[in-house]
Amino acid sequence: MVEVRLENLTKVFGKNVVAVDNVSLHIKDKEFIVLLGPSGCGKTTTLRCIAGLESPTSGNIYIGDRLVNDVSEKDRDVAMVFQTFALWPHMKVKDNITFPLKMHKVPKNEISRRLKETAELLKMPHLLDRVPGQLSGGEAQRVALGRAIIRNPKVFLLDEPLANLDAKLRVHMRVEIRKLQENLGVTTICVTHDQVEAMAMADRIAVMHQGKIRQLGTALDLYDKPEDLFVAGFIGSPPMNFIDCTYEEEKKALISETLSLEIPKNLGKEIKENATSSEVILGVRPQDISLHEKQTPNSIGAEVYAMEPLGSEAIVDLKLGEMILKAVAPPTYRTRPGDTAWIIFDMNRIHILDKKTEKAIV
Amino acid sequence: MILVIGAISSLLPFYWLFISSLKRPAEILGRITTWWPNNPNFMNFVNALDFLRPSVPRAIVNSVIVTGSYTVLLLLCSSLTAYVLAKYMFRGGRLVFWIIISTMMLPGIITLIPSVMLMLWLGWLDTYWALIIPGAVNAFSVFLLRQYMITIPDEILDAARLYGCSEFGLFWRIMLPLCKPALASVGLINFVWNWNDLLWPLIVLRGNQDMWTMQLGLMGLWDVRGSLPALNLVAACTVYATLPLIILSLITSKYLIKAWTGLTYAKR
Numbered sequence: 001m002v003e004v005r006l007e008n009l010t011k012v013f014g015k016n017v018v019a020v021d022n023v024s025l026h027i028k029d030k031e032f033i034v035l036l037g038p039s040g041c042g043k044t045t046t047l048r049c050i051a052g053l054e055s056p057t058s059g060n061i062y063i064g065d066r067l068v069n070d071v072s073e074k075d076r077d078v079a080m081v082f083q084t085f086a087l088w089p090h091m092k093v094k095d096n097i098t099f100p101l102k103m104h105k106v107p108k109n110e111i112s113r114r115l116k117e118t119a120e121l122l123k124m125p126h127l128l129d130r131v132p133g134q135l136s137g138g139e140a141q142r143v144a145l146g147r148a149i150i151r152n153p154k155v156f157l158l159d160e161p162l163a164n165l166d167a168k169l170r171v172h173m174r175v176e177i178r179k180l181q182e183n184l185g186v187t188t189i190c191v192t193h194d195q196v197e198a199m200a201m202a203d204r205i206a207v208m209h210q211g212k213i214r215q216l217g218t219a220l221d222l223y224d225k226p227e228d229l230f231v232a233g234f235i236g237s238p239p240m241n242f243i244d245c246t247y248e249e250e251k252k253a254l255i256s257e258t259l260s261l262e263i264p265k266n267l268g269k270e271i272k273e274n275a276t277s278s279e280v281i282l283g284v285r286p287q288d289i290s291l292h293e294k295q296t297p298n299s300i301g302a303e304v305y306a307m308e309p310l311g312s313e314a315i316v317d318l319k320l321g322e323m324i325l326k327a328v329a330p331p332t333y334r335t336r337p338g339d340t341a342w343i344i345f346d347m348n349r350i351h352i353l354d355k356k357t358e359k360a361i362v
Numbered sequence: 363m364i365l366v367i368g369a370i371s372s373l374l375p376f377y378w379l380f381i382s383s384l385k386r387p388a389e390i391l392g393r394i395t396t397w398w399p400n401n402p403n404f405m406n407f408v409n410a411l412d413f414l415r416p417s418v419p420r421a422i423v424n425s426v427i428v429t430g431s432y433t434v435l436l437l438l439c440s441s442l443t444a445y446v447l448a449k450y451m452f453r454g455g456r457l458v459f460w461i462i463i464s465t466m467m468l469p470g471i472i473t474l475i476p477s478v479m480l481m482l483w484l485g486w487l488d489t490y491w492a493l494i495i496p497g498a499v500n501a502f503s504v505f506l507l508r509q510y511m512i513t514i515p516d517e518i519l520d521a522a523r524l525y526g527c528s529e530f531g532l533f534w535r536i537m538l539p540l541c542k543p544a545l546a547s548v549g550l551i552n553f554v555w556n557w558n559d560l561l562w563p564l565i566v567l568r569g570n571q572d573m574w575t576m577q578l579g580l581m582g583l584w585d586v587r588g589s590l591p592a593l594n595l596v597a598a599c600t601v602y603a604t605l606p607l608i609i610l611s612l613i614t615s616k617y618l619i620k621a622w623t624g625l626t627y628a629k630r
Contacts, residue, residue: 053520074526086521090539103526147525 002064002154002187003029004050009059011045019045021211022059032181032188034198037208038234043191046208047157050189052076063155074103076155079148083160085140087132087147094119094128097146104151118146121180137165141173149184156181158190162197174200195235199223207231224349229358232283232351238315238326241289243282244355247271254282254352258321259300264347267362274361275354283351289327291316291335292342299342304335318343379604383407383597390593403594410598420572421579426606428493428563428575429556436552437545439499444507445533449519459508466501474565481566488573492566497556503548510544511537546617554607576603 004027011020020042027033035043048054050061052073061068068076079100087096094115101111119125122142132140141161148156161177162170178201181188192198198205199219206216207230215222215231226232232240245254245261252268254261261282271280292299302318302325314329318341327343335341352362382390384402447459477496486492514537522536538545560577567573574582580596580603611618 051524053524073524078524080521080524082517082521084515084517086515086517088518088522088536088540090542099522099527100525103531147521151525 003027003062004155004187004189005060005062006046006050007060007062009046009049009061010057011042011049011054012057018211020049020056023208023211023213025206025213025216027187027189029187030185032178032190032201032203034190034192034202034205035208036192036195036198036205036234038193041208042211043193043208044159047080047159047189047191050155051078051080051157077151077153078155078157079151079153080157080159081141081144081148081161083163085132085144085164087135087140087143089132091131092128093124093130093132093135093143096132096143097128097150100147100151114150118150121149122146138169138173141165145177145180149180149186153186156184156186156188158188160192161190162192162194170197177201195237199235207234209234225360226283226351227360229281229283229353232353232360236285236287238286238328240283240285240351241325242353243284243323243325245280245282247275247278247280249278254280256282258323261300261345262298263350263352267347267350267352270362271352275352276356277354279355280361281353281355281358283353284325284345285349286315286326286328288346288349289325290344290346291327291329291333292344295342296344299344301340302343304337304339304341306337307335316341376604379597379600383410383594383601385594385597387592387594390597406594406598407601410595410602421574421576421582422602424490424573425557425576428490429553431490432494432497432556433549433553435494435498436500436503437549440503440548441507441538441541441545442533443499443504444511445537447504448508448511449516449537462501462504466505474561478565487566488568488570490573493556493563493575496562497552500552503552506548507541507544510541514540543617543620546614550610550614550618553610557607 004025006023006025009020009023009025010018012018023042023046025033035046037043045054049056050063052068052071056069063076063078087093088099091099097118098111098115101114106114115128116125119128122145124139124142124146127135127139127143132143135143141164144161158177162173165173174197177190190198190201199222202219204216204218205222206213207222208214209230215227217225222231222235226235226240229242233242243254243256243259245256245259247253247268248255249268249272251260252262252265254263271278295301300320302320305317305319305324307317308315309331311331313331314333316327316329316333316335318325318327325343327341329335350362351360353360381397381399383406384404385396385399386401386403389396389400443462447455447462481487481492481496484491486495518540519532519536522532527535557575558577559575560581563573563575563578564581567575567578571582580599
C-alpha cells in the first residue's frame, strides 16, 4: 500500500476557471481521507487529477514514490467508485466486476477465483448474473465497490459514493465502506459534500473551498477548532451562529447592536494580540447555547421565533434584534413562538474570528 | 384516436398491395373496388417467381449485397464520427460538426452530377463501390448518433478508461452496445432508403442489368415484357421486395420503440 502526495496541484479549465488552486496534501498509507466541500469547490477535480482522468495544469501528483503526472489512468493502479456508480448497463454484474481483470489479461481461472472472493466479501454471490438495471441502489453500490477492489488497487478513490442512496441506506453503507477500507488497508480518498458522512468515515478531513484546502484535520479538530469563517460555518449541523461584534477593551466585552457579552480576560488578551482590529465575529454553535425559562445572571433575553422538534433534540430559532440564532435544546424542551427564552453562551466553547481576515483568533 | 388514424393510413397501402397481389388483373382494374379479393389466388406468388426471372433474382442478390454492406459500413463510419464529435474535445470539433450538419441542408439533386463525375473519375461506374461507398457516412446518421451519444454519461466511459480499456475499446465494448437503439433506427432508416433507392443506381449502373438492384429489377418488369404487365404479379413482386424491410423492422422494433420514444440514453 502507498502514500499519495499532492504538491501545489493546480487545475485551470479554459483560460481562467481555477478549479483546484495550489493544493498540497499528504495522504498517509492506509489512511481514509475525505475531501469535503460544497459543490464546485474543486474536490472532484482533485480526485479526477489523482485518478488521471484530468491532467493537472501545474503541480505534481505522487502515488507512492512515483510521479504520476504523465502516467495514464489505467497504469496508475487506482480504482474509483463514481457518484452514479458508472456500471455498464449492457453487461452482467459478473462482467462488470471482472472487466478490470480482463482488460489486464489476467488468466481465466484467476479471474474466477477473485470474482468468487470479491462476491463473498461483499455478500453478493446471488447478484452475479443480473444486469445493473435489476439492482437496487445499495446492490449497485456494492457492485461498484466490487469492481474497484477486485484488482487490489494501491489507492481507492470514492466520488460521492453515497450521494445516490436513500438516507437509511447511506447510514448503513458508510459503515460498510469504512469497514471494508479497514479490512483491505487501502489508502482511500473520498469526496463528499456531506459533513456527517465525512466525519463518520474519515481519519482526516480536508475542507475545500474555491479550489483551496481551507483546513485539514480530524473531525473533532474541525468541529472544535475551525481555523476560519468558512470551516466554522460549514462544519456542524445546524451551522454555527455568527454575530458581528466590536471588542471593547475597557468593558472586556463583545458589543453588538443587540448584545453585550463579557468575555474572560484571557480571550480579551488573545483578541488584542491577534486581531487586526477590534471588529470581530463571535461564533457560537447551537449546541453551545443553553436555554432557560427564567432570567439568570449573564443570560440574554431572546424571542422564540420557531421551533423544530426533531425527536432526539429540538432546534429553536431565537430572534435577537434583527438576527436569528439557532439553539439546540433537549427533546423535552417546550416553548412557543413569541415566548421569551433566556440564553447563555458556553464561554469555554465560543469562537472569535477576525472580521477582516476571517481567520480564527480564539 | 389520432394514432389509430395514423396507423390505419400507414398500413393501408401495404394492405392494398397485399390484396392486389391476391387478385386477378381484371379485379384490380375493375370499376368496383373490392376490399378483399373475390377469389384469393395465392398462386400469384408462385407465378411471380417465374415472372421475375431472369433479372429479379439477381437483383435481389445485388440489393442484399449492396444494402447490407452499405448499412454495416454506414453504421461503423457514422458511429465512429459521431463518437468523436460527442465525446472528444478538440480544437475545431464544433466547426466540423456544423459543417457536417450544414450538408443536410443541401438537396441531394445538387450533388448528383458532381457525385456521378467523381464515380466516373474513380472508375467505379457499374460497380458495387458506386452503390456502397458514397453514402457510407451521411450527416443525418452522424447527427442522430451524436445526439444519442452525448446523453451517455462520461462517467461510464471514464470508468472503463480507468480500468484499462483502450480508446477503441471504449467505442467498441462500451459505446456501441449502449447505442443499440440509435444504431437500430439509423440502420433501418438507411437500409430502407438504400433498398428503395432508384435514381442513384439507375445513373451509376447505366445499362448493366447484371448489377441491377431490386428497384431497377421491378422497374424493368415493365420493359422486359414490352407491354403492360399483369398488375397482380407486379404487386406480388413488390410484396417480395418489401418483405426484407418488414422483417427487418420487426427484428429491430424493440430498439426502434426505445429510440423513437425519446432518442436519449436512459439508465438501465
